[in-house]
Amino acid sequence: MAVIIKNQQVAANNWLLLRPGADKSLPALPPAGDVIVSLAQWTAQRDALLARGGHLGVWLANTDDPAVIAGDLKHFELIAVDFPHFTDGRGYSIGRLLRERYGWQGELRAIGDVIRDVIFYLSRCGFDAFELKAGEDAQAALSAFGDFSEAYQTSVERPQPLFRRRVLGGGPATTQ
Amino acid sequence: MYIYDEIDQRIVDDRVNQFRDQTRRFLAGSLSEDDFRPLRLQNGLYIQRFAPMLRVAIPYGLLGSHQLRALAYIARKWDRGYGHFSTRQNIQFNWPKLEEVPDILAKLATVQMHAIQTSGNCIRNTTTDHFAGVAADEVIDPLVWCEIIRQWSAFHPEFAFLPRKFKIAVSGAEKDRAAIQVHDIGLQATQDEQGNICFRVLVGGGLGRTPIIGTEICAFLPWQHLLSYLDAVLRVYNRYGRRDNKYKARIKILVKELKPEVFRAEVEAEWAHLKDGPATLVAQEVERITKRFTRPAYQKLDALASGYVLALGRDKAFANWARRNVHSHKVAGYAAVTLSLKKTGVPPGDVTADQMDAIADLADRYSFGELRVSHEQNLILADVRQADLFELWQQARELGLATPNIGLLTNIIACPGGDFCSLANAKSIPVAEAIAQRFDDLDYLHDIGELDLNISGCMNSCGHHHVGHIGVLGVDKHGAEFYQISIGGAQGNDAALGKVLGPSVSQSEVPDVIEKLIDLYLERRDSAEERFVDVVRRIGIEPFKEHVYGGHHKKPAGRGEQLAVA
Numbered sequence: 001m002a003v004i005i006k007n008q009q010v011a012a013n014n015w016l017l018l019r020p021g022a023d024k025s026l027p028a029l030p031p032a033g034d035v036i037v038s039l040a041q042w043t044a045q046r047d048a049l050l051a052r053g054g055h056l057g058v059w060l061a062n063t064d065d066p067a068v069i070a071g072d073l074k075h076f077e078l079i080a081v082d083f084p085h086f087t088d089g090r091g092y093s094i095g096r097l098l099r100e101r102y103g104w105q106g107e108l109r110a111i112g113d114v115i116r117d118v119i120f121y122l123s124r125c126g127f128d129a130f131e132l133k134a135g136e137d138a139q140a141a142l143s144a145f146g147d148f149s150e151a152y153q154t155s156v157e158r159p160q161p162l163f164r165r166r167v168l169g170g171g172p173a174t175t176q
Numbered sequence: 177m178y179i180y181d182e183i184d185q186r187i188v189d190d191r192v193n194q195f196r197d198q199t200r201r202f203l204a205g206s207l208s209e210d211d212f213r214p215l216r217l218q219n220g221l222y223i224q225r226f227a228p229m230l231r232v233a234i235p236y237g238l239l240g241s242h243q244l245r246a247l248a249y250i251a252r253k254w255d256r257g258y259g260h261f262s263t264r265q266n267i268q269f270n271w272p273k274l275e276e277v278p279d280i281l282a283k284l285a286t287v288q289m290h291a292i293q294t295s296g297n298c299i300r301n302t303t304t305d306h307f308a309g310v311a312a313d314e315v316i317d318p319l320v321w322c323e324i325i326r327q328w329s330a331f332h333p334e335f336a337f338l339p340r341k342f343k344i345a346v347s348g349a350e351k352d353r354a355a356i357q358v359h360d361i362g363l364q365a366t367q368d369e370q371g372n373i374c375f376r377v378l379v380g381g382g383l384g385r386t387p388i389i390g391t392e393i394c395a396f397l398p399w400q401h402l403l404s405y406l407d408a409v410l411r412v413y414n415r416y417g418r419r420d421n422k423y424k425a426r427i428k429i430l431v432k433e434l435k436p437e438v439f440r441a442e443v444e445a446e447w448a449h450l451k452d453g454p455a456t457l458v459a460q461e462v463e464r465i466t467k468r469f470t471r472p473a474y475q476k477l478d479a480l481a482s483g484y485v486l487a488l489g490r491d492k493a494f495a496n497w498a499r500r501n502v503h504s505h506k507v508a509g510y511a512a513v514t515l516s517l518k519k520t521g522v523p524p525g526d527v528t529a530d531q532m533d534a535i536a537d538l539a540d541r542y543s544f545g546e547l548r549v550s551h552e553q554n555l556i557l558a559d560v561r562q563a564d565l566f567e568l569w570q571q572a573r574e575l576g577l578a579t580p581n582i583g584l585l586t587n588i589i590a591c592p593g594g595d596f597c598s599l600a601n602a603k604s605i606p607v608a609e610a611i612a613q614r615f616d617d618l619d620y621l622h623d624i625g626e627l628d629l630n631i632s633g634c635m636n637s638c639g640h641h642h643v644g645h646i647g648v649l650g651v652d653k654h655g656a657e658f659y660q661i662s663i664g665g666a667q668g669n670d671a672a673l674g675k676v677l678g679p680s681v682s683q684s685e686v687p688d689v690i691e692k693l694i695d696l697y698l699e700r701r702d703s704a705e706e707r708f709v710d711v712v713r714r715i716g717i718e719p720f721k722e723h724v725y726g727g728h729h730k731k732p733a734g735r736g737e738q739l740a741v742a
Contacts, residue, residue: 087214087297089337089414096334101449117198117207117215124333148190150183152327154454161403162183163327167460 003138005119005130006107008145010138013131015057015078017111036080036109039064042072050075059111062090070102079104081127083112092125099126099156119144126156177240177470177546178323180288187330188285191292195219196278203275218336220266220294221277222598229596230269230277231294232284236304236322236346237265237549241536244547246287248532254280259532261517261525263589263640264343265303265549266294270596292330297338297425299329299410304346305353306550309471310512310558312504316365316373318348320466321402324457328403335410339417340425342410343382350669355551357381357390357671358643360427361409366396373399379409379439380431383637387673388428391436393443399462401447404455408447412439472544472559477509481562496622497569497580511562513543515555515572516579516587520612523605524590525553534575542568551640552589554582585627585694586612589640593633593650594657600633602650602657607631607686614687615694624694627708628667643667645709646693647674648686659686663693663720664712675717678725689724696723 002013017036018027026041029052036057042049049056057078060066069079079098081091091110098104109129110122119130119141132138154161180188198215201207207215220231232247247267251259254276255269262268272280284290293300302325304318305311325344329335335342347354348365356362362378375397381390397405413427416434431439488495503512515535518524527535535555539547542564543557550556555577560568572578581587588611591597593604608631615621630644634651641647647662658680665674681689697708700715712720 086211087337088419089297089335089339090419092334092337093411093414115211117211118336121331121333121336147194148187148331150187150190151333152187152330153332155333159454161454163461163464164454164458166183167458167464 002131004109005132005138005141007128008142010142015055017059017080017131034077036078039068042069057107057109060094062088062094064094066094066097066102073102073104073106076106078107078109078129080109080111080131083110083114085113086115086118092121095122095125095127096156116141116144120147124151124153124155124157177238178235178319178465179468179470181468184327185285185288188288188290188292191219191290191331192278192281192285195281199275199278214296214337217296218293218298219277219281220291221274222295223274227271228274228277230272230280230291231262232267232269232289232291233294233301234265234267234289234549235326236302236308236319237306237551238308238319239547239549240287241539241545241547243287243289244532244536244539246283246289248529248536250280250283251529251532257530258526258528260523260592261527261549261553261555263525263551263553263591263638264301265306265551266301267549268592270592295341297340297342298336299332299338299342299344302326302329302344302346303354303359303551305349306548306552306556307353307503307512307558308348308548310505310507310510311349311351311353312506313350314348314506315350315367316348318346318354318363318365319469320462321348321363321365321375321399322346323465323469324402324462325406328406328455332410334407335414338410338414339419340422340427342413342427344406352668352671355640355643355667355671358383358387358640358667359390361406362390363402368396368398375399375402377405377409379443380428380436382426382428383640383642384426385423385635385637386426386428386432387637387642388432389671389673390428391431393436393440400457401451403457404450404453405443405447407450407455408443411446412442416442470546472546474507474510474559475561477507477561477563479508481509481565484562484565487566491566493580494566494569496618497573497578498565500580500582500584500622501578502565505559507559509562511560511565513557513560513565513568513572514550514582515557515577516581517554517577518581518587518612519576519579520586520616521609522576523592523595524588524608527555531575531577535577538568538571538575552582552587554587580618581621583626583628584621585615585624585629585646585690586621588612588629588631589644590631591633591636591638593631593639597633597638599636600650601635601652602633602659603683604631604633604639604650607648607650607659607683610683610687611690614691623704624698625704625707628665629690630665640667641665642673643671644674645707645712646690651680653680656682658682661686661689661693661724663717664709666709677717678721692724693720696720 004013034055055077059080202212222229345354345359346363358381364376377394378390548556588608590604594600630641631648632639632641643665649660660680662674666672
């Protein structure tokens, strides 16, 4: 059975990820079950997708603008962001924007070329689920959440940057 | 020096463990070479021509004597007894073994050093004025802001995988010694009319294949907003910078293609969301960082030490050195001193482990145990009592570190070039050496006066040839190494990009060309005060071209023989 990492645990993956064909044709929708569709498929088959049974997720490509789905979030159980390569940094910004600007509260899943070594960064950008690329050991990858015991910057999981926690202890800031 | 607190130390220690595990998995075969590559690059580890090359960060060029001794230890134990200071205030080791790199990092961590983000497509080591904190013309001390930026940029979760590398430089003085106009982001710390610290933000400068001078996108950024503004710039770049062609992936291309005013509007729109958010800096943090910097306990001294003045009159060699290598200081009775790593016969920027130990001793004895690395690849003792200068000079001379050539032609800035670097088209070091040998007469050198000569082994421009008064660029012509000469470049406030003189020449001809350029300069200058670059600006490059190549259509001639044109 395919597994993912979710909320820092290995979990079963019950979702079917639908990717367009090489000619960009939209794949057929299965009659039942939970599916994650591309932004193109969501846009083209919105009504059919909302009418069918099963849960619905959407996945964004590295070039997709998350603002496009900002008004549709209530229709989704899950949003995935695809990494053609883990060094394509756009997905990290997409994750933060979904969480911090558009208020996405549900599962945010990293898919594609996801390796253990970027889990720490991704989780700080708001990802709470990871479908590792083939060959990666999900159980062994759980240690990645502890790669660093602290971080300087503001992040989705901890909006207060280290400097505020250090000097203010969470109290009010003075900027003058 | 900024002294780590327990958390700073923990983060660096965590990195050592992370990299040790990555190296172990790579060697065991469970982490592929393709996946390991970007990960090791983020730790400054290249696989080079002969061996891995490890680039160690020297944040904003500030180094303690104990840290330099640790670098000497590393050079002896894991390398071949020397290191190379780069043009970005870092140090590189050219011969470590891959499996031993985690141990090197662990050693570095014991002296609060690391190799974090010294390579790869991420935010690199922030650089600054090598006279930060001591310069007489300083408005704002940039060091505190550099450390704030270091912490913000270290393992930034969103910007670890940018389209391309990203370099930030900060200057706080009237004279720009940090080359802020040729960085991805250049920050000039200044004051607004009310005396509040703020930053002038330049973006999209850079050298490399497409040299561009940066554009101002914000004239007065209040310090509170520094990090949220940087987040906004980086987010726009991360999302929209080109990733299809690595030669067009730097932020300068995005700024140019969008047009600076459109880029600026994008940043402003992004910043509108981030401004006043949790990344907004607070006064307590600036104070905390400021206090974690050790500062020299200066003595109250006369503005001019009498012994120093007497020695200047007594000893011509000392006076020559003082004229070139001693710099004014904001505190009375003190001076900053450049130890030249540009002795003829030594590759620019190279230092042996023994020299490192000896320099650390000098720093302890004469400069509060602290030193700086300059982007001109020299070392600086920033806080020396004038009364100690003569003694320091004598000791530096014995160590081969007192070549009085700072600002002169033989203070050559050069990348490691084809002898070491796998990217290079051509060698740099033998060219630098041949030029230095041609101009080894000190009186002649001083007569020529201020001249920046920069050599890059390829278009990546690590030797910053575009901003040299004379720039030398290694090019590949049908498999042979040739050199393209440009003139008229400049760094600093009047930064300019050099213009190519003409067809490239072979290695042996480079010194001839330089000599011809100098001959014409000496003939045409209106006084000894008019520098080489001033003459180029005044009369243009045509007369130089003609003098070197002997007319537009003729083949160049030099030293009685025909120069091969490539």
